[in-house]
Ligand SMILES: [Zn+2]
């Protein structure tokens with residue numbers, strides 16, 4: 001398994017050399033603001049399967065006691081959600097929108113739906129245009 005991706009300007013590149021174990025679509029208020037969207041989608045991978053280059057472009061924002069969010073300092077693409085508690089030890093959560101390689105998850109869930117916005121819920125039923 002090999003997945004490639006990167007930020008909008010191309011300054012930060014990621015490579016995932018193992019399985020993307022799980023997908024979380026987070027509807028918490030912080031993710032809505034950080035991603036400027038109704039929710040944020042993250043892929044969970046093992047530390048050793050995650051390679052990142054262009055790290056000099058990366059900026060970090062500590063959004064809560066144990067959590068930092070990284071983004072490209074040039075184009076502002078979200079890169080990672082980093083939990084410094086032992087809960088997340090050995091794993092990385094990256095912004096799935098960075099992927100350039102096609103990916104179909106086996107395992108995914110919505111979290112923090114108590115703060116789900118009202119304006120995105122009908123997306124699946126809306127008219128689609130290419
Ligand atoms: Zn960038």
Ligand SMILES: [Zn+2]
Nearest residue numbers: 026027028031
């Ligand atoms: Zn969140």
